[in-house]
Amino acid sequence: MTIPSPPTAVHFDTALHLEPALHLDDVRKVYPMGDAEVVALASANLTVGSDEMVALVGPSGSGKTTLCSIAGGILSATAGRITVGGQDITGFSDKELTSFRQESVGFVFQAVNLVPFLTARENLIVVDELGRRTGAPARERADQLLEELGLADRAKNLPSQLSGGQRQRVAIGRALMNEPDLVLFDEPTSALDTELGEQVMELIRSEMKSRGTAAIVVTHDERITHFCDRSVHIIDGHLDA
Amino acid sequence: MFLALAEMRRAKVRFGLLIGAIALLVFLILFQQSLQNGLLTSFVGGIRNQDAPVLVYSVDGQRTVQGSVITPDLEALVRGTDGVGEVGRWSQGTFTVVTGGETRMTGGGGPGEDAVDASIIGFDTEGLGTPSDVVDGRLPTAAGEAIASDADAATGFAVGDVIRVLPGGFEIEIVGLARDVQLNASPTMYVPYDTYLDVIAAVNPDAGTPLPSVLTVRPADGVSDAEVSTAINDRSLELDALPRETAADETPGVAQVRQSFQIIFLLYALVIPCVTGLFFLIITFQKAGALTLLRAIGAPAHRLVSALMIQAALIVTAGFALGTLLYLPVSQQRLGGIPLRFETAAVVLWAGVLTVLALGSALISARRVLAIDPVEATTGTGVGR
Numbered sequence: 001m002t003i004p005s006p007p008t009a010v011h012f013d014t015a016l017h018l019e020p021a022l023h024l025d026d027v028r029k030v031y032p033m034g035d036a037e038v039v040a041l042a043s044a045n046l047t048v049g050s051d052e053m054v055a056l057v058g059p060s061g062s063g064k065t066t067l068c069s070i071a072g073g074i075l076s077a078t079a080g081r082i083t084v085g086g087q088d089i090t091g092f093s094d095k096e097l098t099s100f101r102q103e104s105v106g107f108v109f110q111a112v113n114l115v116p117f118l119t120a121r122e123n124l125i126v127v128d129e130l131g132r133r134t135g136a137p138a139r140e141r142a143d144q145l146l147e148e149l150g151l152a153d154r155a156k157n158l159p160s161q162l163s164g165g166q167r168q169r170v171a172i173g174r175a176l177m178n179e180p181d182l183v184l185f186d187e188p189t190s191a192l193d194t195e196l197g198e199q200v201m202e203l204i205r206s207e208m209k210s211r212g213t214a215a216i217v218v219t220h221d222e223r224i225t226h227f228c229d230r231s232v233h234i235i236d237g238h239l240d241a
Numbered sequence: 242m243f244l245a246l247a248e249m250r251r252a253k254v255r256f257g258l259l260i261g262a263i264a265l266l267v268f269l270i271l272f273q274q275s276l277q278n279g280l281l282t283s284f285v286g287g288i289r290n291q292d293a294p295v296l297v298y299s300v301d302g303q304r305t306v307q308g309s310v311i312t313p314d315l316e317a318l319v320r321g322t323d324g325v326g327e328v329g330r331w332s333q334g335t336f337t338v339v340t341g342g343e344t345r346m347t348g349g350g351g352p353g354e355d356a357v358d359a360s361i362i363g364f365d366t367e368g369l370g371t372p373s374d375v376v377d378g379r380l381p382t383a384a385g386e387a388i389a390s391d392a393d394a395a396t397g398f399a400v401g402d403v404i405r406v407l408p409g410g411f412e413i414e415i416v417g418l419a420r421d422v423q424l425n426a427s428p429t430m431y432v433p434y435d436t437y438l439d440v441i442a443a444v445n446p447d448a449g450t451p452l453p454s455v456l457t458v459r460p461a462d463g464v465s466d467a468e469v470s471t472a473i474n475d476r477s478l479e480l481d482a483l484p485r486e487t488a489a490d491e492t493p494g495v496a497q498v499r500q501s502f503q504i505i506f507l508l509y510a511l512v513i514p515c516v517t518g519l520f521f522l523i524i525t526f527q528k529a530g531a532l533t534l535l536r537a538i539g540a541p542a543h544r545l546v547s548a549l550m551i552q553a554a555l556i557v558t559a560g561f562a563l564g565t566l567l568y569l570p571v572s573q574q575r576l577g578g579i580p581l582r583f584e585t586a587a588v589v590l591w592a593g594v595l596t597v598l599a600l601g602s603a604l605i606s607a608r609r610v611l612a613i614d615p616v617e618a619t620t621g622t623g624v625g626r
Binding site: 065068069074075095098099100101102103107109110113114115116117118122125126127129130131158174178186 | 243244247248251252528531534535536537538539540541542544615616618619620
């Protein structure tokens with residue numbers, strides 16, 4: 001598989017963006033387990049620059065997905081403060097978090113990533129349909145993203161008609177549809193072989209850097225961390241950042 | 242709408258099968274509704290669609306016209322009751338008849354003749370026990386004339402046809418047709434009272450003059466049908482006066498037929514929401530991953546529920562339309578001697594009932610959708626897993 005190079009990269013001047021893409025301040029997540037408590041995340045402090053790409057590395061059950069979910073507004077923290085793109089989402093209600101996810105973050109999940117009954121193009125357009133419904137501009141953006149991702153000729157294909165790498169690229173396109181402040185990648189290469197995984201990581205890096213968009217790449221695979229600007233390790237809910 | 246229609250486009254067979262199943266059930270409901278109404282009309286249409294407001298039976302007749310006999314004493318009591326305006330005689334008998342040359346005749350008539358049982362009703366006052374809706378020809382005025390039910394026109398009882406009553410061969414000419422005036426699910430003719438007596442005499446010369454079966458009553462001005470019925474019933478324990486609609490509904494067998502069909506309708510009304518509800522529940526489970534993903538990327542729960550309800554509404558609408566289209570040609574047919582009819586009121590009623598039931602059943606799936614936790618997208622699980 002050949003993944004195309006992105007179009008001419010847009011130079012992004014971090015100096016113009018004073019607000020970090022993500023700031024976690026003493027964030028803690030605890031799950032009650034009968035009379036006891038399980039600490040999934042213990043006083044995490046992390047700042048991700050506005051165009052920074054961070055690898056979040058840790059073994060299974062270390063709390064990396066929990067951190068990612070809290071940063072993306074999918075999960076509420078037990079304590080601490082979360083700021084994304086200058087927006088403090090700490091006290092957001094479920095409804096506010098839904099709007100936040102719709103407008104400010106992009107997700108690429110490990111498991112289910114595409115809606116099976118929507119074509120590649122519709123999987124991108126659905127982001128707009130669920131939110132502001134801009135119509136034609138969204139369709140143009142979806143076409144442009146698919147072009148950039150080398151999937152223009154696959155726009156009308158259903159996910160079942162795409163390869164694993166193509167599906168991941170569509171998911172990346174979907175994550176970029178709402179022009180997010182932060183994109184969260186949860187084990188984006190876990191279902192791909194080494195060569196394809198590296199190609200996808202190259203694509204992720206080039207797409208993020210060309211847009212000046214911040215990203216957190218959750219992984220337990222040290223081999224892909226060099227695609228990121230820096231790595232942060234997490235073990236048993238403790239962050240080494 | 243985007244999600245609802247996109248999913249339906251991509252799963253045409255699945256949604257098409259559900260539409261087909263609903264269409265079949267709708268067809269059966271509407272067909273049975275026509276059958277029920279046709280059956281009841283052929284049983285008691287002759288009572289419901291005649292113009293006497295009140296019918297007076299003898300108690301011994303148990304609310305059947307043919308079983309009732311009004312003696313002169315009882316007739317005098319009725320005529321003397323306060324609130325009674327006008328009184329007529331109404332007699333009914335079942336006779337073997339043959340249609341003259343219009344149909345193939347193989348039964349009990351002459352060679353090649355086809356004999357059928359028919360009800361003949363004699364009335365002695367026009368406008369009191371005569372068909373209320375004449376659709377062709379006129380009411381009988383002369384001896385040997387009759388008006389028949391339009392439902393029987395195609396079977397030898399059309400205007401101009403001559404009917405022979407067996408034995409004796411008394412001839413009756415059909416001069417008019419009235420809407421839905423069958424009695425006892427058999428061809429029915431209304432004749433002047435003297436003609437009725439002539440028929441009896443021709444069939445059985447030794448019978449003598451029969452007593453009237455029922456008295457038809459019109460209340461005096463300012464007196465209601467119910468009031469005059471009560472007044473008549475108060476005069477004698479042997480009299481059983483009933484307003485027209487009540488007389489039709491209280492005819493033995495009518496309530497049982499109606500009750501049987503109501504049970505069938507109830508079962509259908511349960512099956513449709515079960516089918517729809519289960520269908521949407523199954524596909525909600527099947528696409529749990531996709532729904533969870535959509536919630537995770539910022540789809541408000543109500544948007545996903547809306548998509549589900551739009552699908553349910555579209556499916557029940559399409560199913561109902563298809564079922565009604567299937568029902569349309571069938572409703573123009575006769576089933577045995579029972580004429581079916583396109584029941585517009587039933588179509589409208591069932592459209593409303595089934596839409597509400599189908600949408601209600603889809604709410605179970607909507608609850609599952611509302612229960613989706615977007616965090617499950619990070620673990621690959623979904624609703625119900």
